[in-house]
Amino acid sequence: MGFLDFFSKDVAIDLGTANTLIFIRGKGIVLNEPSIVALDRNSRKVVAIGSEARQMHEKTHRDIITIKPLGGGVIADYEAAEELIRGLIKKTQKDFSGSIRRMVIGIPSGITEVEKRAVRDSAEHVGAKEVYLVAEPMAAAIGIGLDVEAPFGNMIVDIGGGTTEIAVISLSGLAAGESIRVAGTEITNAILQHFRKTYNLAIGERTAEEIKIKIGSAYELEEELIATVKGRNLVTSLPEQRDVSSPEIREAIAEPIGQIVNAVRRCLETTPPELSADILDRGILLTGGGALIKGLDKRLSDETKLPVHVGEDPLTAVVRGTGKVLENLEKYQKVLMQTKRI
C-alpha cells in the first residue's frame, strides 16, 4: 500500500432506487441502507439518512418530509441524491478516514446522458477524484461470477426497485438489452392499488412490500399462502384487518409481472442467433431483489422454454460487481460506460 492509499480510499456503490450499498476496497460491503433522505420541511436541512429516514417514511411528523431521490432508478431529485451519497459515505467513515480517490457506480443501462452526468457530478461533489460508471446488468453479471469477457452470450435479468434491466452480455459488452421502468416498486404499488380498489382499504407502502415479500408470486405455489393485512377503511375511516391469499396477490401483480416477462421475450427476439444458442445452453440468470419473487424463475422458464436460475445473493450482485470492477480496473476497462462532456 502506497503512502497516498493510506489517506484515500476507493469505493464502489450500487446507487439503487430501493437500497444503496457501499463497498470499500479491501473491506468488502460495509453498508446497505434504504435510499431515503428525511428533510426538515422548512429549512430543507437533512434530519436523517438511510435506515433512520426509512423509520420516518410514511410516519412523518408534519415538519419532516422523506424523499426517495432515485425515482425509477435514476436521479429524480438531484440535491437529495447528493445528500444521500454524502450521508451514506459519512456513515462509512468509521471504516476509513480521508478522501475518496476512485468511485465506481452501478447505474441503469437505459439512463440518458443528462442523468449520467448528474450521477457523475454528485460523485465529484462528494469528493471523488476519479468516477467510473458501469451498467447495472453488467455489474450484476460480474457480481455473480459470470465470465463477461468470454466470447459467448449470457442473459441476465436484474429486477431492482425502479428498473428491470435485461441484457445479453458477450465480449465485455451489451450485445442486446432492454431496460424498463417496471420493477419491485411497481409490483408493490399494484398490491396497494388492489386493496384500495377491491376493499376500499388504504395500506401503507411498507405493508404492501411486506405482503409482496411474504406471499407475492408469479407462478402457482406448491402450497399457497395466507397473510394478514392491516390498513384503514376509506369509507368508515376505521382501522381494519383482513386475510389475503397468495393466488389473490398473484392476480393483483399480474400486470407488472407480465410486463417484465414481455421485456425478456423482446430481448430474446433481438438477440443475435449465435448468442441465442449460448443462452439456450446456459439459461437466464436473475438478480436484484425482484429475483426473489416466488416462482418468477418458473414463470420465465415456462414462457421462454429456457432454463432460469436465481443468482447467488441477488440483492448484493450489483455492488459485488462494482467492487470487482474497482479492484480490477485494468481488466474491466471495456465494461466501463463512457460519458460525453456536456
Ligand SMILES: Nc1ncnc2c1ncn2[C@@H]1O[C@H](COP(=O)(O)OP(=O)(O)OP(=O)(O)O)[C@@H](O)[C@H]1O
Ligand atoms: N424476498 C423478496 N421478494 C420479493 N421482492 C423483494 C424481496 N426482497 C427485496 N425485494 C424487492 O426488491 C427491490 C429492491 O431490489 P434491489 O435492492 O436489487 O433494487 P435497487 O438496486 O435498489 O433498485 P434499481 O436497480 O432499480 O436501482 C424492492 O422493490 C424490494 O421490495
